[in-house]
Amino acid sequence: MVYALVLAGGIGRRMGDVNKPKQYMNIGDKPIIVHTIEKFCLYEEFEKVIVLCPKEWVEHTKSLIKKYIATSDNVVVIEGGSMRNETIMKGISFIENEGNLNDETIIVTHDAVRPFVTYRMIKENIEVTKEFGACNTVIPATDTIVCSVDQKTIAQIPDRAELYQGQTPQSFQALKLKELYESLDDDEKEVLTDACKIFILKGQEVRLVNGETFNIKITYPYDIAVAESLLRGIAQC
Amino acid sequence: MLNTVYRLTEPRKIEIEFSDVDLNNGTILVRPTHLSICNADQRYYQGKRSAEVLAKKLPMALIHEGIGTVVYSNDSELKVGQRVIMIPNAPVEEDEFIHENYLRSSRFRASGFDGFMQDCVALPKDRLVAVPEDIDPLVAAFSEIISVGYHAVNRFLQFSHDRRKTIGIWGDGNLAFLVALILRYRLPEAKIVVLGKNQYKLEYFSFVDETYLITDIPVTFQPDHAFECVGGEGSPVAINQIIDVIKPEATISILGVSENNVPINTRMILEKGLVVFGSSRSGRKDFLDTVRLFTEHPEVVDYFTSIVGQVVDVRNIEDMNQAFELDIKKAYGKTIMLWNV
Numbered sequence: 001m002v003y004a005l006v007l008a009g010g011i012g013r014r015m016g017d018v019n020k021p022k023q024y025m026n027i028g029d030k031p032i033i034v035h036t037i038e039k040f041c042l043y044e045e046f047e048k049v050i051v052l053c054p055k056e057w058v059e060h061t062k063s064l065i066k067k068y069i070a071t072s073d074n075v076v077v078i079e080g081g082s083m084r085n086e087t088i089m090k091g092i093s094f095i096e097n098e099g100n101l102n103d104e105t106i107i108v109t110h111d112a113v114r115p116f117v118t119y120r121m122i123k124e125n126i127e128v129t130k131e132f133g134a135c136n137t138v139i140p141a142t143d144t145i146v147c148s149v150d151q152k153t154i155a156q157i158p159d160r161a162e163l164y165q166g167q168t169p170q171s172f173q174a175l176k177l178k179e180l181y182e183s184l185d186d187d188e189k190e191v192l193t194d195a196c197k198i199f200i201l202k203g204q205e206v207r208l209v210n211g212e213t214f215n216i217k218i219t220y221p222y223d224i225a226v227a228e229s230l231l232r233g234i235a236q237c
Numbered sequence: 238m239l240n241t242v243y244r245l246t247e248p249r250k251i252e253i254e255f256s257d258v259d260l261n262n263g264t265i266l267v268r269p270t271h272l273s274i275c276n277a278d279q280r281y282y283q284g285k286r287s288a289e290v291l292a293k294k295l296p297m298a299l300i301h302e303g304i305g306t307v308v309y310s311n312d313s314e315l316k317v318g319q320r321v322i323m324i325p326n327a328p329v330e331e332d333e334f335i336h337e338n339y340l341r342s343s344r345f346r347a348s349g350f351d352g353f354m355q356d357c358v359a360l361p362k363d364r365l366v367a368v369p370e371d372i373d374p375l376v377a378a379f380s381e382i383i384s385v386g387y388h389a390v391n392r393f394l395q396f397s398h399d400r401r402k403t404i405g406i407w408g409d410g411n412l413a414f415l416v417a418l419i420l421r422y423r424l425p426e427a428k429i430v431v432l433g434k435n436q437y438k439l440e441y442f443s444f445v446d447e448t449y450l451i452t453d454i455p456v457t458f459q460p461d462h463a464f465e466c467v468g469g470e471g472s473p474v475a476i477n478q479i480i481d482v483i484k485p486e487a488t489i490s491i492l493g494v495s496e497n498n499v500p501i502n503t504r505m506i507l508e509k510g511l512v513v514f515g516s517s518r519s520g521r522k523d524f525l526d527t528v529r530l531f532t533e534h535p536e537v538v539d540y541f542t543s544i545v546g547q548v549v550d551v552r553n554i555e556d557m558n559q560a561f562e563l564d565i566k567k568a569y570g571k572t573i574m575l576w577n578v
Contacts (some may be wrong), residue, residue, distance in 0.1 A: 028239075028257045038238035038260065042268075042308045042357070044317045071262040071311065072465050116255065118356050119268055119308070120552075121578055155474075210552070214253055230255045231239070 001047045001100050003124055003174070004040040007089040008033055008053035008061070008112035011082035012155040021057065022218055032218055034068045035115035037075060040108075043122060048095055051081035051112070052087045052137065082140075088195055089181060092174050099144045105174040106130060109195065113218040114168055115209040116230070122169060124209045129171040134204060140163035165212040170196055177220040182202070238266075241356035243557060243578070244296035244397035248284030251354075251554050254296065258359045265365060266309035266357045267321055269576040271378035272551075273302035274340065274564045276468075277494070278347060282561045285496070298351035301325035302381040303576075304374060305358065314363055318460050323353055324364040324379045326525055338388070340516035345518065354557070356578065366524045372531050373533040375548060379411075379571050380531075383541070384458055384523040386415040387530065389464070390488055391523070396512055397462050397488040401427050405458070405483070407451070407475040408466030409433025409543055411571055412492055415444050416464050418540050432478075434471075438569055441543060451478065468493025476501050484507040492516055502561065504534075546570025552577050 008023045023033040033051070037129035040049045053061050061077045069075065078094055088109055095101050104140055106129050110117060121137055128135040141163035149155045177195060180202045184192060192198050196206045214230060238258045246252045278299040280286050286294075286565035307319045315321065325346035328337040337343055346352045368377050404427050406417050417431055421444050430447040432454065437449040445471055449458065451474075463483050467475040472495040479489055480502045507511060508578065531538050546567050549560040551574040 031259070033259075035239045041260075042238070042266065044308075068261075071309075116241070118241055118578070120356075212253075231252075231257060 001104060002043075002045050002106045002108065003091070003095055004043070004046045004049040005088060005107050006033070006040065006049060006051045006112050007039055007080065007084065007087055007109055007168075008051060008057070009059060009082075009084065009087040010107075011079070020044040023053075023121055024057070024060070025218075025224060027115065028217075028231050030068055031064055032115050032227075033112045034064055036110065036112050036117070037065060038069060038196060039115070039117050039119075039122065041069060041071065041075065041109070043117065043124065043126075046074065046108075047100065049079045049082045050091045051075060052091055053077065055079045056110065083189075084193055085137060085181060085189065085195055086145055086231050087196070089178065092178050095174060101178070103173065106171060107174045107177070108169045108171045110169040110219055114215055115218070115227070116214050117169065118212060120216070121157045121209060121211060121215065125169045125171040128207045128209055129173065132207045133176060134170075134172045134196065134199045135207040135209050136170045137167045137215070139167065139207045139213055139215075141165050151181075164208065166194070166196070167217070169209075172199070176204070238357075240359070241578075242298050242351055243354040243554065244298045244351070245281055246296040247293070249282060249558065249561075251557050252296070252481065253554070256351075256522060258357070258510045262310060263311065263361070264359045265307055265312060265315055266359055267305040267323060267352050267365065268308045268357050269303050269305040269323070269355070270320075271304050271374045272301065272353055272574040272576050273379040273382075274561065274572045274574070275302055275382065276453065278352075279564065280496075281347075283565070287496075292452060294348070297347065298354040298560050299347045299576075300352040300354050301345065301347040302379045303353040304368060304377045304380070305353075305576075307365075307390045308357060314360060315365055315367065318373070320368050320370055320377075321365040322368050322377060322524055322528070324366065324521055325352070325381060326518055326520060327364065328520075337520040340424070366521070366528055368528055369532060372528075373538055373542055375573050376538050377531070378543075378573050380409065381519070381522060383415050383419070383530075384519040384527040385492075385516070386412065386419050387526050388519040388523040389416060389421055389492055390419050391526075392514065392516050393462065393464070393488060393490050394423070396514055398486060403430060403460045405460035405463040406431045406466060407433075407463065407479060408468075408493065409435050409438035410466065410569075411466075413464075413466035414441060414544055415541070416466055416492065417442060418537060419517050419530070422444065422534060422537060430458065430543060441569070444540060451475075452477075454482065458482060460487070462490075464487045464490045464492060466492050468495055470495075470497075471501045473501065479513065480505045480509070483509070484509065486511070488512040488514065490514060490516060532549045544570045545573060547572045548575060549573070550575045550577060
């Protein structure tokens with residue numbers, strides 16, 4: 001059984017409008033989060049699309065889904081956690097409460113602020129996770145990455161050919177992720193902000209799925225302008 | 238829903254743009270799986286259309302031949318998971334006498350608006366035709382051009398007199414192949430003769446009665462009717478050769494597309510009382526007829542398999558360019574893109 005977890009837990013401090021989380025801002029005529037959820041509604045394979053957002057935004061999110069998405073029967077909105085992994089665990093708890101958490105359960109987790117995810121990325125995430133247990137969507141790094149420990153001088157410059165930029169979706173066998181997360185102590189949970197990192201730390205393989213450069217995370221006001229420009233052909237299709 | 242569209246912005250340059258598809262207006266969303274490259278796509282890709290045409294039509298997603306899988310539908314007949322042929326013609330009105338593909342108001346994918354090179358394609362129900370899973374998808378991918386041939390043969394049967402003992406088909410490419418094959422099934426008693434420029438291409442036409450090189454046509458050859466499937470710069474030579482050898486009161490079905498006006502021997506058209514008519518594109522009924530041909534004569538699909546040329550796994554824009562470039566260099570057959578972007 002496959003579930004989608006749309007992670008909308010951020011409060012969007014970096015956007016110009018501090019009162020509105022960035023996933024609720026519009027690109028085109030709809031909020032970003034609606035665009036993202038629609039992508040996951042295209043897969044019949046998803047038992048449910050679980051949207052996890054801040055408590056105070058749950059009802060608003062439900063209203064948006066009702067307003068914009070006609071066939072949203074399998075979309076549920078629940079409260080997320082304060083950290084990314086906590087939010088994912090809340091999603092897994094929801095699945096467990098439905099009685100569907102077992103070795104076959106797969107979760108495809110995705111940032112609500114990445115609305116340009118494609119059909120192929122989601123499909124490959126599901127296929128690769130079914131076979132290998134975990135995967136991360138990535139693109140090859142184009143910038144040279146420098147590493148600094150003291151924040152003043154370069155400690156090392158890793159070989160760019162070995163570097164990738166992480167995107168989402170990230171997908172996992174849900175039960176395995178839960179077990180690995182629960183084996184962490186509080187300090188480790190504090191440090192391991194990325195679910196893939198938990199797998200790697202515990203010696204588990206995480207496969208790569210090719211992302212796209214346009215699968216941008218809308219973080220800064222500048223990104224909204226980029227997203228709007230990507231949509232400029234709106235009338236032609 | 239934000240949909241990724243792969244548009245040709247200038248010759249040999251494909252770029253990504255996005256459109257917002259409204260899922261609430263009864264539209265059906267199809268994920269393309271197999272897309273077939275047509276010469277018309279190549280004329281845009283290589284910039285062989287006039288500068289005015291390119292300036293007017295680009296950016297535009299190419300490809301008007303393809304199949305896919307329904308991924309979003311509220312329709313009770315075309316359900317999620319159904320394999321479908323996508324119809325590129327988009328009529329906006331109905332006419333009692335004029336076919337949908339000849340209405341000047343109709344739009345056409347990859348000509349007037351975006352073709353099928355998209356993440357998902359939004360189409361109304363009547364622009365989709367279900368195709369059985371057991372039909373080879375590499376053949377189903379170019380159902381559109383087969384339906385064009387089917388349509389042309391229907392018109393030939395409508396316009397021509399009943400003596401159809403010998404039919405000549407000028408051309409040795411994909412279009413000639415499928416027209417000849419459709420005729421083979423529609424008129425099993427007729428003698429079908431294919432006339433081309435390349436002996437190695439003519440050898441693919443194993444199901445016809447005769448093949449001739451155009452430089453070596455027997456003086457006794459006088460077809461009752463003819464099809465011109467040449468197009469391009471070869472059009473005038475082919476059409477005038479047909480006019481020269483064809484019998485009086487014959488029909489000449491013109492199917493080849495030419496960028497330039499074609500000078501033809503109208504004096505002899507008049508003297509022989511010839512009926513010259515054009516056929517272009519196809520409508521929903523022709524697609525339904527094509528699927529029926531596939532299902533009633535499975536062996537015809539096997540014949541069509543022989544014109545599948547290169548099959549290219551397409552995962553990104555580089556692969557798309559590679560598919561178009563390989564198609565340019567191909568000796569024969571259709572280039573199919575396995576759409577895995």
